[in-house]
Amino acid sequence: xxxxxxxxxxxxxxxxxxxxxxxxxxxxxxxxxxxxxxxxxxxxxxxxxxxxxxxxxxxxxxxxxxxxxxxxxxxxxxxxxxxxxxxxxxxxxxxxxxxxxxxxxxxxxxxxxxxxxxxxxxxxxxxxxxxxxxxxxxxxxxxxxxxxxxxxxxxxxxxxxxxxxxxxxxxxxxxxxxxxxxxxxxxxxxxxxxxxxxxxxxxxxxxxxxxxxxxxxxxxxxxxxxxxxxxxxxxxxxxxxxxxxxxxxxxxxxxxxxxxxxxxxxxxxxxxxxxxxxxxxxxxxxxxxxxxxxxxxxxxxxxxxxxxxxxxxxxxxxxxxxxxxxxxxxxxxxxxxxxxxxxxxxxxxxxxxxxxxxxxxxxxxxxxxxxxxxxxxxxxxxxxxxxxxxxxxxxxxxxxxxxxxxxxxxxxxxxxxxxxxxxxxxxxxxxxxxxxxxxxxxxxxxxxxxxxxxxxxxxxxxxxxxxxxxxxxxxxxxxxxxxxxxxxxxxxxxxxxxxxxxxxxxxxxxxxxxxxxxxxxxxxxxxxxxxxxxxxxxxxxxxxxxxxxxxxxxxxxxxxxxxxxxxxxxxxxxxxxxxxxxxxxxxxxxxxxxxxxxxxxxxxxxxxxxxxxxxxxxxxxxxxxxxxxxxxxxxxxxxxxxxxxxxxxxxxxxxxxxxxxxx
Amino acid sequence: xxxxxxxxxxxxxxxxxxxxxxxxxxxxxxxxxxxxxxxxxxxxxxxxxxxxxxxxxxxxxxxxxxxxxxxxxx
Numbered sequence: 001x002x003x004x005x006x007x008x009x010x011x012x013x014x015x016x017x018x019x020x021x022x023x024x025x026x027x028x029x030x031x032x033x034x035x036x037x038x039x040x041x042x043x044x045x046x047x048x049x050x051x052x053x054x055x056x057x058x059x060x061x062x063x064x065x066x067x068x069x070x071x072x073x074x075x076x077x078x079x080x081x082x083x084x085x086x087x088x089x090x091x092x093x094x095x096x097x098x099x100x101x102x103x104x105x106x107x108x109x110x111x112x113x114x115x116x117x118x119x120x121x122x123x124x125x126x127x128x129x130x131x132x133x134x135x136x137x138x139x140x141x142x143x144x145x146x147x148x149x150x151x152x153x154x155x156x157x158x159x160x161x162x163x164x165x166x167x168x169x170x171x172x173x174x175x176x177x178x179x180x181x182x183x184x185x186x187x188x189x190x191x192x193x194x195x196x197x198x199x200x201x202x203x204x205x206x207x208x209x210x211x212x213x214x215x216x217x218x219x220x221x222x223x224x225x226x227x228x229x230x231x232x233x234x235x236x237x238x239x240x241x242x243x244x245x246x247x248x249x250x251x252x253x254x255x256x257x258x259x260x261x262x263x264x265x266x267x268x269x270x271x272x273x274x275x276x277x278x279x280x281x282x283x284x285x286x287x288x289x290x291x292x293x294x295x296x297x298x299x300x301x302x303x304x305x306x307x308x309x310x311x312x313x314x315x316x317x318x319x320x321x322x323x324x325x326x327x328x329x330x331x332x333x334x335x336x337x338x339x340x341x342x343x344x345x346x347x348x349x350x351x352x353x354x355x356x357x358x359x360x361x362x363x364x365x366x367x368x369x370x371x372x373x374x375x376x377x378x379x380x381x382x383x384x385x386x387x388x389x390x391x392x393x394x395x396x397x398x399x400x401x402x403x404x405x406x407x408x409x410x411x412x413x414x415x416x417x418x419x420x421x422x423x424x425x426x427x428x429x430x431x432x433x434x435x436x437x438x439x440x441x442x443x444x445x446x447x448x449x450x451x452x453x454x455x456x457x458x459x460x461x462x463x464x465x466x467x468x469x470x471x472x473x474x475x476x477x478x479x480x481x482x483x484x485x486x487x488x489x490x491x492x493x494x495x496x497x498x499x500x501x502x503x504x505x506x507x508x509x510x511x512x513x514x515x516x517x518x519x520x521x522x523x524x525x526x527x528x529x530x531x532x533x534x535x536x537x538x539x540x541x542x543x544x545x546x547x548x549x550x551x552x553x554x555x556x557x558x559x560x561x562x563x564x565x566x567x568x569x570x571x572x573x574x575x576x577x578x579x580x581x582x583x584x585x586x587x588x589x590x591x592x593x594x595x596x597x598x599x600x601x602x603x604x605x606x607x608x609x610x611x612x613x614x615x616x617x618x619x620x621x622x623x624x625x626x627x628x629x630x631x632x633x634x635x636x637x638x639x640x641x642x643x644x645x646x647x648x649x650x651x652x653x654x655x656x657x658x659x660x661x662x663x
Numbered sequence: 664x665x666x667x668x669x670x671x672x673x674x675x676x677x678x679x680x681x682x683x684x685x686x687x688x689x690x691x692x693x694x695x696x697x698x699x700x701x702x703x704x705x706x707x708x709x710x711x712x713x714x715x716x717x718x719x720x721x722x723x724x725x726x727x728x729x730x731x732x733x734x735x736x737x
Contacts, residue, residue, distance in 0.1 A: 062692040066685045095718040096694045236697065237679065244691045248699075269721070270704065273714070282708045375723050379709035388712070412689075481686055481728055482712050483693060486721040 005053045006159065007077060009104060010088035011097050012059030012069075013487045015116040018496070019088055019146035020056040023156065047156050055082065058409075061096070063103040063201075065208050067412045077107060078194070084159055085111040091121045091128060091143070092488065095248075095255055101137065102247045105168040106197040111139050112159045118145040120490075125262040133258040138166050147493055167196045174246050177203055177230045184222055188213050203230060204243045269488040273372065282376050289369075293360040297353050298433075298452055305352035313348060317341040332535055335589070336524055342592050343520035343581030347434060348512050350577070354430040355501050358399050362500040366492035370395065371484060378482050384464050385471030387411055387480050390420040394463070397427030398456075399504070401624040404429075405631055413480040419470060421628055422641050425620040426463040428456050431576035435615045438580050438592075442599045443608045459616050466648060511575060519571050519578045523585050539564075539586060558614060558650065559607030559657040569614065575621050606660025610653040617649035666724075666732035669703050670713070675734040676700055682731040694718040695732060 010016045020026070024043025041056045057076060058069035065071050076082070087104050089097035094115070101113055115128060134141035140162045144151035169175060178199040190198060190213055201209045202223060215223065227239045236242035276285060296302065320341065324334050364370050370392055378388025389410050397404035401424055408420040428436075433452070440451035526544040530536050539545060548563025555561045568582035580592075587602065588594040603611065619625065619642040629638040669675050677699045680687050694717050695701070702716040712725045724732075 061689075064688060064692065066689055093718075093720045096720060099692065099694065240684070240688050240691050241680065241697060245696045245698075248694065248696050270716075273705065273721075277705060277707065277714070279706070279708050371723075375707055375712060375714065378723075378725070379707060379711045382711075481689070482723060482725040483686075483689055483728060484723045485693075486714060486723055488721075 002050045003053070004050055004083040004160075005055065005080070006084045006086055007082035008054055008056050008086050008088065009073060009077075009100070010059060011061055011090060011093075011100055013485065014059065014088050014090040014097060015146040016056060016059060016088050019086075019114065019116065019144070019152070020054060021499075022146055022149055022152050024054055045156075047160055050160055052156075052160075054086075055080075060100065062100060063197075064204070064206065068409060077109075078191070081193070082109070084163065085109050086114055086155070086159060087111055088114045088116050088146070091115040091117045092124065092126065094128070094259060095251055098137075098251045098254070099244075099247055102168060102250065103197075103200070105137070105139065105166070106200045107194050108165045108167050108196055109194075110163045110165050112155065112162060113137065113139055113141045114146075114151075114155050115141060115143045116146050118143050118150055119148060120488075124267075127260045129258040133254065136254045136257060138168055168250075170246060170250060173233045174230070177226050177233075180226050181223065184219055184226070185213060185215070188215065188219075200243075203227060203239070205239050267488065269368070269486075272489050273486075276369070277372055277376060286373060286376050289364075293357070294453060294456065297356040297360070298449055302353040302356055305356070306349050309349045309352060310345075313341070313345040317345060332528070335528065336521070338591075339524045339585055339589070340517065340520050342584050343523075343578075344512050344517055345592075347516050347577040347581055348509075350430070350434050350437070351505060351508055353433060354399070354508060355505050357430055358501055358504045359497065361396060361399050362497045363492045364395070366490065366496060368487045368489045371486050374484060375486060384467030385475055386419055386423070386467055387413070387416045388482055389484060390416065390423075393420050393424050394427050397424040397429060399430055401425045401427075401429050401620045402627050405624060405627045408631060411480070415475045416480045418632060418637065419467065419475055421632060422470065422644065423463040423467055425624060425645060426459045426466070426617060428459045428616055429576065429620075431621070432579075432615055434577060434580040435572075436612055438583075438595070439599070439603070439608045439612050442596045443603070443605050455612055455616055458613065462617060462648065462652065466644075511577070515575050516578055516581060519574055520581050520585065523567075523571060523578075523582055527585055527589075537589075539589065544586070555614075557657070558653040559610045559660075560603065560614075562602065564602075565611060569618065572615065573619060573622060575623075576615070579615060604660075606657055606663075609660060610657040613656045614649045614653040617652055618646045619649075620645070664734055664736070665730050666701065666703075666715075666734050667726055667729040669701075669734065670706060671703070674700055674702050674737045676737055678733040678735050680732055686728065687731065690724075690728065690732065693722060700737065701732075701734065 008016055008020055024045050026043045043054050045052055057073040060070045060073050063074055085104060087101050104111060130141050130143050140158045142151055142155045142158050144155050181199045181202050231239055231242045234242045234245060236245060321338060374388040374391045377391045381388050381390055392410055393404045393407040396407050404424040405421050408417050411417045411420060436452045436455050440448040444451040527539050527542045528535055529543060530541050531543055536542060544567055545563055548567045552561045552563040552566045555566055564586035567586060568579045571582040572579040584592045584595050587598055625642060629635055632638060677695055677697055680690050680695055699717060704714040704716050706713045712723045713729055714721055714723050
């Protein structure tokens with residue numbers, strides 16, 4: 001068997017991840033906004049006697065080093081030496097997509113270009129002469145539709161058959177300059193597998209390469225002269241414009257030969273945007289869409305789905321208990337099983353609502369609306385020191401902070417990214433919902449939906465206030481930009497949406513079966529035994545009560561200075577879903593239904609609201625914290641962030657409790 | 664004339680892109696090179712950013728970026 005590594009490279013939003021999923025059969029997350037692949041992913045597939053490791057690199061527009069994605073992709077190609085490259089290009093947007101292809105060709109690696117969106121091309125009446133394109137670019141070109149899978153067999157075949165390296169030849173003047181550079185760096189030791197790439201990058205004045213080669217001052221001087229000659233020959237003022245102009249000119253010539261557009265009409269996307277990005281209607285419609293999302297998820301429909309799951313869980317739980325009673329199982333074990341059912345069950349019942357939320361987010365991403373939302377909200381978000389693109393991570397944060405924090409990579413500016421990472425967890429994630437649902441149901445039975453909605457709004461308001469505060473204190477100067485591609489609107493694919501939802505549901509089930517189950521069991525043990533390891537029915541004598549009582553006083557100003565609440569919140573650090581199950585275990589010995597009866601005797605309305613507020617704002621769960629650590633690359637930043645968030649939560653909860661006392 | 668001044672819908676051609684290298688380079692990489700046609704599509708509801716069409720695709724830019732792009736009427 002032959003093992004090969006294939007790098008999958010392409011512009012953001014060119015269908016890379018869809019093709020990746022097609023070829024490897026995995027279910028990576030796909031969306032219709034630039035920058036979905038936030039780190040490189042690997043998958044394996046087989047073709048004849050080959051075992052192919054496909055590496056899905058983040059979407060990039062160029063092979064310079066001005067964004068994290070570009071650095072990741074370039075480092076992978078330069079250091080890991082993939083055997084082959086698949087360059088996927090969006091057929092409806094060939095001109096800009098080929099700009100990257102030109103640079104990839106300079107690498108001198110065997111490469112196949114996949115022209116994607118075959119179906120959309122046909123719809124728009126655009127014809128591409130694929131064979132001619134291949135000849136002009138000096139590389140095999142295959143037309144595919146990553147969505148339907150059309151052409152992907154041929155792509156793999158051509159990829160494995162055409163393993164010869166080749167480069168693209170520019171016009172005479174450019175090639176002469178490149179040859180001069182090659183001569184210049186000949187004496188310096190460097191990786192000659194990517195010879196032309198080095199030449200071109202040095203001509204481009206790529207600072208990283210120049211530094212890497214340790215050129216002498218005389219060599220630098222000569223390089224500068226070559227660059228100047230090149231600019232003069234192209235009639236350009238500077239090297240960046242001159243080289244981009246060279247590449248785009250070559251592309252323009254090829255496109256004129258190979259692509260035939262029908263007479264120009266305004267695109268469908270543009271007409272949709274006349275409405276969705278309308279000066280007066282744009283923002284109100286955006287809020288209507290958001291409101292609909294919440295109303296369906298948390299309103300009667302979501303509640304109805306939830307009640308179905310609850311019926312099922314209750315049935316399984318009561319039949320098991322009945323069986324245990326009849327089989328005379330040890331009462332301690334019975335108690336444990338009951339606790340587990342109610343702890344895990346109370347969390348599982350939220351699965352339909354979390355899936356609904358992800359359904360909406362997935363449709364928004366796939367359709368291309370997410371980028372428009374960023375476009376609409378940029379001016380508003382800037383006022384709080386955020387970038388419109390931050391809207392994408394933040395909206396995802398309503399589902400789960402983990403992908404939200406990961407998506408903060410769409411922001412090129414470091415301060416923008418950090419700010420987004422700090423504020424995204426304030427967007428109330430799906431796992432916090434059970435806490436609001438429980439408390440709102442008990443304390444605001446008539447307006448539970450409204451009370452829950454208010455918590456979401458409070459999260460947004462706090463993000464705005466903290467944004468202001470941070471902008472005025474920590475993140476003062478921001479070189480942030482808003483150069484964002486607005487992809488054409490596309491129908492979300494059923495396959496992709498379903499895959500996305502299934503992925504979330506699976507993750508949720510696994511979490512319920514592992515972390516939450518474990519937390520429930522540990523908590524049950526700590527609640528059922530005393531420090532001398534005696535089994536006790538009275539939780540206030542238990543180990544956990546001892547720990548909780550020692551620290552509960554801290555929360556007296558917030559109105560919930562009882563050890564049970566405090567321990568529940570601590571368990572929420574492991575997973576937010578555990579807050580409710582912990583409360584059930586600690587207050588009632590595991591009975592969620594009894595919990596709604598007992599809660600009014602422990603919480604007042606204002607302390608319940610303070611508790612919800614604290615849950616909304618305090619440190620995100622351990623998974624989100626780990627992601628933040630990874631994405632920011634700084635443990636100090638991560639620690640400061642969670643301390644800041646917990647501090648904000650404490651103060652806000654205390655203020656809420658105080659204000660509540662005035663009524 | 665700057666792209667920023669072309670707030671009404673209309674076609675212009677790029678003359679030059681100014682400013683700090685990293686941002687200028689990004690704009691150039693996105694296809695904003697000398698002689699390229701830009702169509703101003705729309706301005707966001709709050710006056711910023713703007714949406715342009717270039718090389719057959721839609722791109723959004725802020726006022727600050729549009730100010731770096733020197734254009735001439737077609």
